[in-house]
Amino acid sequence: MRRTVITLRVNGETHSLDVEPSTPLLYVLRNDLGLRGPRFGCGLGQCGTCTVLMDGRAIRSCMRPVSRAEGEITTLEGLSADGELDPVQQAWIDEQVPQCGYCQNGQILTAKALLDRNPDPSDEEIRQGMNGALCRCMTYYRIQSAVRRAAEANR
Amino acid sequence: MKRPEEFPAGMEEALVPWEGSTSRRDFVKTSGLFVLGFSSVGFSGVGGIGRNGSGDPGEANPYPDPDYLQLDSWLVVHEDGTATFYVGKTDGGQGTGTAMRQMMCDELDLAYDRATLVMGRTDMTVDQGGSGGSDAIERDALAARRVAAEARRVLLELASERFEVPADELAVSEGVISVAAEPARTATYGQLIGGRRFDVALTGRNVNETTGLAAVKPVRELKIVGQSVPRYDIPAKVDGSLEWAVDVRLPGMVHARNVRPPFAGARLVSIDESSVRDIPGFIRVFREGNYVAVVCEREEQAIQAAESLALEWEQPETAPFPSSEDLFDYMRGATPVGAGTGTSPRPRVEGDPDAALAGAASVVEAGYDIPFQGHTAIGPAHAVADPSDGQMTVYTNDMKPYSHRTGIAEFLGMPPERVRVIWMEGPQLYGRTAADDAGFEAAYLARELGRPVRMQWMRHEETAWDTKGPAFAIDLRGGLDDAGNVVALDYRARIANYAHVGYNQADTVLIAQLMGIRPERPSPGGGRGPDEMYHIPNRREETRAVRFPLAFETPLRTGNLRDPNGPQTTFAGESFIDEMAAAANADPVEFRLRLLRGTTEDDATFRRARSIAVVEAAAEAFGWEPRPSPREPGDGPILTGRGISYGYRVQTAVATVAEVEVDRESGRVWVKRMVCAHDCGLVINPDGLESTIQGNLLHGISRTLYEEVQFDGERVTSVDWRTHPTLTHRDAPEQIDVVIVNGDPNPDRPDLPHYGAGEPSHRTVPAAIANAIHDATGVRMRRIPLRPERVLAELTAAGA
Numbered sequence: 001m002r003r004t005v006i007t008l009r010v011n012g013e014t015h016s017l018d019v020e021p022s023t024p025l026l027y028v029l030r031n032d033l034g035l036r037g038p039r040f041g042c043g044l045g046q047c048g049t050c051t052v053l054m055d056g057r058a059i060r061s062c063m064r065p066v067s068r069a070e071g072e073i074t075t076l077e078g079l080s081a082d083g084e085l086d087p088v089q090q091a092w093i094d095e096q097v098p099q100c101g102y103c104q105n106g107q108i109l110t111a112k113a114l115l116d117r118n119p120d121p122s123d124e125e126i127r128q129g130m131n132g133a134l135c136r137c138m139t140y141y142r143i144q145s146a147v148r149r150a151a152e153a154n155r
Numbered sequence: 156m157k158r159p160e161e162f163p164a165g166m167e168e169a170l171v172p173w174e175g176s177t178s179r180r181d182f183v184k185t186s187g188l189f190v191l192g193f194s195s196v197g198f199s200g201v202g203g204i205g206r207n208g209s210g211d212p213g214e215a216n217p218y219p220d221p222d223y224l225q226l227d228s229w230l231v232v233h234e235d236g237t238a239t240f241y242v243g244k245t246d247g248g249q250g251t252g253t254a255m256r257q258m259m260c261d262e263l264d265l266a267y268d269r270a271t272l273v274m275g276r277t278d279m280t281v282d283q284g285g286s287g288g289s290d291a292i293e294r295d296a297l298a299a300r301r302v303a304a305e306a307r308r309v310l311l312e313l314a315s316e317r318f319e320v321p322a323d324e325l326a327v328s329e330g331v332i333s334v335a336a337e338p339a340r341t342a343t344y345g346q347l348i349g350g351r352r353f354d355v356a357l358t359g360r361n362v363n364e365t366t367g368l369a370a371v372k373p374v375r376e377l378k379i380v381g382q383s384v385p386r387y388d389i390p391a392k393v394d395g396s397l398e399w400a401v402d403v404r405l406p407g408m409v410h411a412r413n414v415r416p417p418f419a420g421a422r423l424v425s426i427d428e429s430s431v432r433d434i435p436g437f438i439r440v441f442r443e444g445n446y447v448a449v450v451c452e453r454e455e456q457a458i459q460a461a462e463s464l465a466l467e468w469e470q471p472e473t474a475p476f477p478s479s480e481d482l483f484d485y486m487r488g489a490t491p492v493g494a495g496t497g498t499s500p501r502p503r504v505e506g507d508p509d510a511a512l513a514g515a516a517s518v519v520e521a522g523y524d525i526p527f528q529g530h531t532a533i534g535p536a537h538a539v540a541d542p543s544d545g546q547m548t549v550y551t552n553d554m555k556p557y558s559h560r561t562g563i564a565e566f567l568g569m570p571p572e573r574v575r576v577i578w579m580e581g582p583q584l585y586g587r588t589a590a591d592d593a594g595f596e597a598a599y600l601a602r603e604l605g606r607p608v609r610m611q612w613m614r615h616e617e618t619a620w621d622t623k624g625p626a627f628a629i630d631l632r633g634g635l636d637d638a639g640n641v642v643a644l645d646y647r648a649r650i651a652n653y654a655h656v657g658y659n660q661a662d663t664v665l666i667a668q669l670m671g672i673r674p675e676r677p678s679p680g681g682g683r684g685p686d687e688m689y690h691i692p693n694r695r696e697e698t699r700a701v702r703f704p705l706a707f708e709t710p711l712r713t714g715n716l717r718d719p720n721g722p723q724t725t726f727a728g729e730s731f732i733d734e735m736a737a738a739a740n741a742d743p744v745e746f747r748l749r750l751l752r753g754t755t756e757d758d759a760t761f762r763r764a765r766s767i768a769v770v771e772a773a774a775e776a777f778g779w780e781p782r783p784s785p786r787e788p789g790d791g792p793i794l795t796g797r798g799i800s801y802g803y804r805v806q807t808a809v810a811t812v813a814e815v816e817v818d819r820e821s822g823r824v825w826v827k828r829m830v831c832a833h834d835c836g837l838v839i840n841p842d843g844l845e846s847t848i849q850g851n852l853l854h855g856i857s858r859t860l861y862e863e864v865q866f867d868g869e870r871v872t873s874v875d876w877r878t879h880p881t882l883t884h885r886d887a888p889e890q891i892d893v894v895i896v897n898g899d900p901n902p903d904r905p906d907l908p909h910y911g912a913g914e915p916s917h918r919t920v921p922a923a924i925a926n927a928i929h930d931a932t933g934v935r936m937r938r939i940p941l942r943p944e945r946v947l948a949e950l951t952a953a954g955a
Contacts, residue, residue, distance in 0.1 A: 020435070020455070027455045036402045037395035041533055042614040043458075046876040049533060076395035085394065092393045096385060096842055099248030099850055101392035102534045102582035108393065123889075130884040134876060136533040137248055137583050138853030140887035142846065 006066050010035075011078030021067035026050045028066045029075060037076025037105045041134075048106035048133035058106075058113035076105045079112065088112045091150035099137035106133045111147045119154055121147070217546050218278040218575040223362040226309070226355040228281050229302040230259070236330050236345030238263065238270045242299055243283030243362070244291045245275040245554045246388065247584035249850070249913050250843035251291045253386045257839055258296050261379045262303035262371060264327045265344070272387075275578030277560045283362055285555035285578070287589055287658075287715070289911030292839060293805070296909065298365040302357065305367025309355055313347045373905030374837060383842035388580070400579035401611070403539040403550040408607040409438060410454040411600050412461035414447040415616055416669075418869045420471040420705045423447065430465035440464065441600060445708065446669035448600055450608065458613070474868040475705030483524045483938075486628040486649045491699035500682070506693030511643035515634025519738050522630045523727035524938045525921075527623040527651065527864040530716055531879050534582030535617035536593035539609045540601035547574045547598050552581020553591035555658050562590075562659035563598045566667060574598075585854075586715030587621055590656045592665045599666060615874040620665060622714025623864055625652035625680060629727035634693075639739030641750060643693040646684050648724065653702035654712045655680030668708040677706040680713050681720065685728030685918075686803045688766045690753025710871040711864075717851075721804060721918030722858055726939060729800040729922030733784065733929065742781040743799050743926065744774045761900060765808040765834050768898025770801050772832035773810035776894045784926070785933040788955065792819050795827075798926025804915035806908070807835040808898065811852065811919035815927040819955075822947025826856050826888050826924055831916050834896040837909040845893045848916045852891060855920025857882035863940050 008015045010033060017032055024043075029035045029052065041049030043062045050062040055071035079086040085093075088111050098104045107130070114121060114129040121129060126147050135143070221228040221241070231239045240259050246252040256272040263270075275285055283295045307327065314332040315322040318340055326335045332347070334340040343349075359365040374380075391397035416423070423445045431437055436452030437460055449464060451457040477485040512518055538551040547569060553559040556576040564571040581588065597610040612620075627650050634643035655678045656663045662674040682698035703711065736746035751767045773779075777797065788794055794817045801810040814828040829852050838844055861880045864873045873879035899907065925936045928946070932955045938945065 023455050027453070030402075031404075031454055034404070035395070036398065039399075039401060039534060040611065041535075042875060044614060044875055046614075047533060080394045089393045093385070093389055096389060096846060098389055098392045099846065100533075100583045101248060101388070101397075101580065102399075104392055105395065127885050127887070132883075134533060134881055134883065136531065136854075136881065137850050138857060138882055139846075139850065140853060140882070140884050141849050141891055144884065144887060 008066070008069060008073065009071065010073045011075060012081065017066070019066060021065060023066045024062050025052070025064040025066050025069045026061040029061060035075050035077055039102060039105060041103065046134070047103070048110060049103050051106035051109045051133070053109055053113060056113060056116055058110050076108060079108070086112065087153040088115065088146075088150045091146040091153060095142050095146040095149060097139055097142045097146050099139055103133065103135045107135065107143050111143070111150065115147070115151055115154060120151055218572055220277070221279060221281045223281040223365050224357045224359065226302060226306060226353040226357055226367065229299065230263070230306050232306075232344045232348050234345050234349035236269065236343045236349060238265055238344070240270060240272045240299070240303070241280040242272060242274055242295065243280045243285065243557065244295055245286045245556065245578050245584070247286060247554060247913075249847040250386050250840055251286070252388065253384060254292055254839040254843060255296050255299055256387070257379045257382070257384055258300050259303040261377045262300045263307050265330045267379050267384055269330060275556045276575070277556050278575040281362060282557045285553070285557055286584060287555060287586070289805070289913035289915070292909050293911040294363055297371075298359075298363055300371045301366040301369070304369040304371050305355065305357065306353065308367065308369035309353055310344055310347050314342050317342055317347070374907050375905060380837070380839050381841070383840055386843065397580060400539070400550050400552045400581045401534060401537050403579070403609070405539065405541055405607040408539065408609055409450050409452055409604070410457040411448050411450045411597065411608050411610045412457040413596065413610070413612065413616060414449065414461050414464050414466065415620060416445055417468055418470045419475040419710055419871070420708065421445070421468040422471070424467040424469050427465040431460040431463050434460050434463065439604065441603060444670040446666050448596065450600060450604060461613070470869070471705070473704045475709060476703035476711055476866065476868070478867045479526060479863070479865045482526060482626055482651075483628045486626065486651060486701050489649075489701040491649065491701050492653065500698070502695055502697035504695045508643045508645050508693040508695045511693035512632060512634045512645060515642055516637045517635045517738060519633045519635070519731070519735050520631070521731055521734055521935070521937060522628065523730060525627045525723040525726060526939060527626045527711060528716065528858055528862045529618055529623055529864050529873065529879050530585055530587035530621050530714075531618050531881065532582040532587055532621070535612035535614060536591060536621070537581070537609070537611035538591065538594040538597040539607060540594070540597035541607040542601040542605060543607075545573065547602065549574070549576045549594045549598055550579055551576060551591055551594040552579060552584070552588055553594055553659065554584040554588040558659035559591060559594055562661045562664065563595055565661040566595055566664070567598060567602055585717040586719065589658050589715055590622065590660070590664055595664045596666050618874050618879050619871040620710045622656050622712055622716070624716030624723070625650050625713040625720070627720075627723040627727070629724070631727060631731040633731060633735045635735060635739055639741055641691050641735060644691045645694070646696045646728070648682065648684065648698040648727070649701050650682045650698055650720070651701055651703070651711070652680035652682055652713050653677050653700050654706045654709055656712050656714045665708070665712070673707055677702070683720070683724070685721075685724040687728060687801065688763045688803055689732075689750040691750065711866070717854060718804065718914035718917040721802065721914065722855060722921050725800065725802045725918040726921035726925065729802070729919070730925050730935070730937065733798065733922070733926040734935065737784055737929075740783045743784055744770060744779055745781055747799070747801055762803060762808070764900045765898035766801065766803060769808045769810040769832040769834050769896050770799070772894050772896045773799065773812050773830050776832065776892055777812040777814075777830040779812065784930040786930055788932060793817070794819060794931040796927045796929070796931025798923050798928070798930055800919040800922035800926060802915060802918040804911075804918065806910040807833070807912060807915040809833050809916045809919050811916065811923045813920070813923035813927045815924060815931060817928055817931050817946065817950075819950060822943035822945070822950060824860055824924065824928060824941055824943070824946060825886065828890045829888050829923075830892045830894065831919070832894040832896050833912070833916055834898045835910040835912040835915070836897070836899070837907045838895055839909055841895065844895070844912055847912055848893050849891055851914065851917040852920055853882060853887065855917050856886065856888075856924065859921040859924045859939060859941060860886070861940050861942060
């Protein structure tokens, strides 16, 4: 069994880990680094619950082998560095978005990546950009309001 | 960041695993924030407030039940004047905890931010049954209000003694009691009782009746109730700091995954353990009957082992169930199980429906089909179980932790007092976690292994094997007189609800059934027609269950799914009302109002008045123009229409109008706008209510347009989000208007009740959409879900 020391940059810190290189990033983040933001939803890249940012792009950590997790990884915890909430997170609180909240990690990070590349999305662009992030409490209506609110706050 | 709430930090303290050698007294001393709570609630004096009030059950009974007849079990005032409330409910994200805290603060006269609320721990909160039936606000919060009012009364008594002034000459404001005539003389709640026990007995034959001597405040004196207080659980859900059940990690904990039969009803012949023995971290394969699980040191290892394990299964000779293609023919053709038992109660008959139908000027007939639908939680089932020192602690998002505890105790043959269940946040409940299989599995494996075990299901397992909302085939006949009035209604339903799992029963959870444990007969689920308040003089309602060959260890086992049976029966009932309105050439709103105003001479007057109020409010808010449906169809590629649906659940009345766009070329339906008029009595938190209703409506759209469990004659073939699709961002309505109605004929009474809101609006959605499609296109959709290919086929067949 191949075991190599893997170096990961997560939320501004560097970690050296002795794990099987094919291990999905999700389990390393959760079980080795103790992070709670990314959560298992499907393991198939269909739902978005496990989303993290890699160099600012939203990726599915359940599908990404840890050996291919290059670049700077940001999880939900890393979004509010220095005690200051990201405007996207603040919008989520202001709109009282979550119900159960299990998927909201993916919703928030997908919105963050969307707004970073398109600071002023149209309603249609929000629907398109957020479409892969599923919510079974169906908070889509409030999520879309929160994305619009965060876009305004960034302006 | 600093957490806005103290409570999550305390929860971590509470998560320190119990150690047999440490008494709870020591635990109290070492557990930070909870010291005050525990020391007052009874961890230091269990004998005194134990249910039987005798002895010290602490040694023999590690986790005694908190006694609902003691004020201290519900409410603790700390030295700094803050309070902690303990309630036996759980919160699925609809703001139940926030609302209960608002209500208790109001009764106690304490500012909202000076209190915290603990929910759903069997060793710490009184048994209010956990969640279900949208009853937390309607029923359980009333008991909690009475207890908080009693605490306030006792505090006034204490102040009266201290000041030597009669209690009625004292004033109370936000946790401070003062002498009305001498405002400088004050005492805080903290000074009066902080950190000490009330030692006040309550009365009540059961927990729902719990009361002290004090009465709750009249509605006009409630200040926090009625405000849109932000939910306390949201900040920690948004910044990633909340510890969920899925996050629990214990020293020595290992990871488990199940291996399910590849065919429903398959028998396990053999396992080749050598197929997984070389996987790093492999610990053990467990097998009992047809139940198989693997345990490894790391999570991804357990997943790999479950995928790699070589097993030989024997397929049953008889097909376990029909295919989903043949489901409705099967249900209509099958001999139902005996009437008058379980799922097949005797028909309810009023008047003489057969004679009225025979004498009607016209008769309308239609049949409606609703398939099995999954809960398909966004996060698959999971739990952590800790078996240390002969006890069992289960960390779970089971919405009914109390029956989870008794069910697991029975399943493992342990005394219930050595089992405790700690509810933590998790993916949506909606009935799925009323029988959370993963907690039983984790507890079983943990006991066998002697180590803490974390179990989580995979996606294919959750979608294929979770509990299902039952399929319905419903046939309706209605009779109209010459004037278009409904004179008769005949409702006959077949329901595939013969293998219902109930609440955490030790013989119906999946692990038990796969092990060969059986109840005497399959557990029946409920089955009744739509609840509405229409006055129809002659009617029959009959619901009969049909069974499939495989009644146990079946992936088509049913369980309560949000508003159990409401969406299915209301889809048929409210679609059919629309069909009769069309036959009578009547406006659908006016037609419903006529049926609701048919009589005032029975005890349904209160319900009818509130039903009329919501139908009128929904129509008005939508801008409903009276006319019969369907409308003149447009020429363009997009057809638009509106539809209304009304429902009544327990004591909550709802009417919903949907505006849809139907794409003629693709068959895609988009619900562009929804208006929901909602009367659940006294509103505790308007924004929380609106959020809950929005969730109900969108979940309803998802079930109407997309959701269906598919299966062939061997297995469930819905295994992921492609094969059991759900609503997405693309489908969200452009506008949702929630209209809060108070249709009480006497709306100013001081004791206006608060009814449930977690589910009632859900049931109105399918028919509102189907009626709107009919309005837009003239085509009547009678088979859920209304996926594009099905809509397109109907449009093509009708030439629309």
